[in-house]
Amino acid sequence: MNLNFDKQPIDILQALANWGLIFGALLCIGLVIALILSVAINPKKGVSRFFENLGEGLRDLFGMSLKRLGAITNLTIKEAVRRKALLVFVVFAVLFMFGGWFLSNTNNRAELQLSVYVSFVLTAIGWLIFPVALILACWGIPEDIRLRSLHTVVTKPVKRSEIVLGRILGFIGVGTIVVGIMSVLGYVWILRQVPEKVQSRLVARVPVYGSLNFRDREGQDSEAGVNTGDINPYRSYIEGASKARAKWSFEGLSPSVLQTDPDSGEAALLVENSFQAFRTHKGVIDEVLHGQYTLINPETNLRVQLPQFPIYEFRQNLTWIPQKLAYYNEDTKKTETKDLFDDLVSDGKLMVEARCVDVGQFLGMARPDLFLRLPDRPFASSFFKSVFGIWLMMVLIVVLGVTASTFVKGPVATILLFTLILVGTGFNQFMDDVLSGEVRGAGLVESGIRILNHGNPIVEKPESLEESMAVQNVDQVFTGMLWGVSHIIPNFNMFSFKAYTASGFDVPMKVAVLPALLMVIGFFIPCLMLGYFSLKLRELEAK
Amino acid sequence: MSENAVIEIRNLTKIYRDFWGRPKVRAVNSLSLDVKPGEVFGLLGPNGSGKTTTIKMLLGLLFPSEGEIRILGKPATDVSKNEYIGYLPEESYLYRFLNAEETLDFYGRLFDMTTAERKQRTDELIKMVGLDKARRRQLKEYSKGMTRRIGLAQALINNPKLVLLDEPTSGLDPIGTREMKDLIIKLKEEGKTVVMCSHLLADVQDVCDRIAILYNGELKQLGKVDELLASQDKTQIVSSLLSDEAVNEIKAVITKHNGTVEEVTNPTTSLEELFLQTVAESQARPGQRFVAESEKAANTTTVD
């Protein structure tokens, strides 16, 4: 099983800068609106009230008491438990008692079967925890206000910040219990369901990726290979027996990437590929295509060609490259021995060039289709990182839900958040594409004019539009706002790591886990502030 | 207007508004009064006269539409004042899934009390309100009076300087009522200030030093209970075991001194009379508001 997407690690500094920009902008807008409202409500003392509240807010947010937080957190957990929120386990149990019947399909290849089980467990945990988190978080504070039990609490020396944070932590606690128990049960279930012969496939592969360049059939550098007519441009193809090459450059390699080759017992580098074949003719029936690697030292340009290897599609194609390499040197016409790290890797850099051997056939590849492998980690590592992703999303739902519920009543908060999740799951990709210019179209105003003129986006811009700078400027403002909005609506897809786990990879920290974690923190801070000020500045009277 | 008043209310007005900000009810109207340290202050008034609204504003649960409040020298919205306040709401708004012990422990934690302190205080209070047998039962199983009792225990968890009781005796049995009154007197003896709302005039008369009567959100009467009840032009003689003969003799003495005998009865709960009279007067002459003597000098108009 292999990945069919290519995610780059995020640039943490850039992410922080974006966050700072949006947070700062919203904070300023919020403060200005608050000041205006404050003056409008009370012209005489508005300004001083505003600053008093601001000062108190800072004190309340930074001076929370752990004991009071603990008390409210504890209360929240007790409430959920005694109100039988944990009945969700019953649903979970039922799902798993019978799930096995529907999921086992002996016709499937073993590894596919395995991936079905893993996906099922992770999906089930997600689908069960999210509604629980959503409803608990959205109804907690509004119910507390409706039943007026909050009156007895806020007339104690409790800061409103402690109420908001305590509630958030409490619901996170409940969610953690649920996710924790379900994931352990799910893990055990997978281990028991998976057939004996593929147990060894339950691992977390740790890939090291490089960057990919192509050379076309004439040997010229090019950005991509050939498109064989696939609508999805993810993989690009190189032609067999031509000068076309795919070239991966790796960086930061050290001898720690070496493992022991189980056949020879020697230290070796493990390279895996998941190239796809595209045949323009049948070729030899029952014969697979062949590829060939050449290792290149990017500094000295030393080239070492390795033996050809068969490419089995949809399977792991493993090549062990021994550290002590014996190869046939075309120039000296002699067999020579080179050391992988002394001769081929310089400054931690190494290039691997791949070619297709068969005439008239093509090999397709994307960046993640060739990677070096570090020693495998246990399956649990990958599985529980995926669970951590689910946990993070649960946390985000709780944070957003509690915040929404300080403004509006339970049902409204639930619907709001539900909509946000839908939009954040589906719409985000679209907006990213609009912003990166991948979706063809124009700005809001320009599109409007085109619609009125019955034009479509492919048609050249009418003269009048071309000249009208005003339209373009206004559209730029809209695009800027859209950029902001696309960052405010959380991308909930970010939290799903199951593609990695289900295809037998470890979940990469920098590419997957860290961005998700940062996202949650990024929302947590402004939400806490919003929720606090909302509770502080409103009357806690049920209307 | 003493400097060290525990509660100072100035021109307090509360208008309830609907979602769109349109005024619905004027629940409290230009209310001004002070509560002095160590006194038991009673807020009286018919249903819907704004007693609960006033108390909620004192606690910062509701925001005044106009006017100012200082409570223990701090604004009503200041959270730190709650350290010294105990509040028994109109109905005990507690967490019904907790049991008595857990409830008190929870509120104790909110005061940052240590475990040992909480344990000791919880024990004391549960015994005091007579819930020892039900201490491990969840509040949802409690009867109305039991809920009231645990509500009271909760209000006293921090040994407050100022206790606000909204209808403390509602739902209590006669023994409970008696105990509640004893407790209020005990609190007063301990030097605490108590503010209570009630309809039960006999109870108020028994324990309150001063009372205020609200009608339609306006202050109609304010003063010491005995002063308010003392009618200057009437004299009441209370005696026990008086024979009919003696009564006739006394009547004769009164007639001799040109007095009129209006009636000879057993004394009634006269606060009830005052209350009914105030309400009747307020209905007859709406808009007339009680103004303190000191304010009268500065502000001669009493009618809106």
Ligand SMILES: Nc1ncnc2c1ncn2[C@@H]1O[C@H](COP(=O)(O)OP(=O)(O)OP(=O)(O)O)[C@@H](O)[C@H]1O
């Ligand atoms: N949340 C609210 N929204 C709108 N109006 C309210 C609200 N709470 C109280 N009121 C109104 O304010 C007025 C005063 O109510 P309040 O509860 O203060 O009376 P009260 O003196 O405590 O009465 P009771 O003796 O029945 O407890 C009433 O007319 C009531 O209808």
Ligand SMILES: [Mg+2]
């Ligand atoms: Mg009331």
